């Protein structure tokens with residue numbers, strides 16, 4: 001399910017990838033998305049720190 005947004009500064013923490021993208025209104029959105037199969041976690045955050053924290057503390061519901 002690729003998103004049609006241009007992410008930059010993509011990093012990876014565990015299975016979770018974090019990318020920064022503009023939301024079209026000149027504001028930045030920081031998205032954390034888990035790449036593990038069948039997990040499906042993804043969320044937008046207002047700050048990079050929040051996204052990284054979510055990535056670090058994320059636990060896949062399915063192992």
Ligand SMILES: [Zn+2]
Nearest residue numbers: 034036039060
């Ligand atoms: Zn996960």
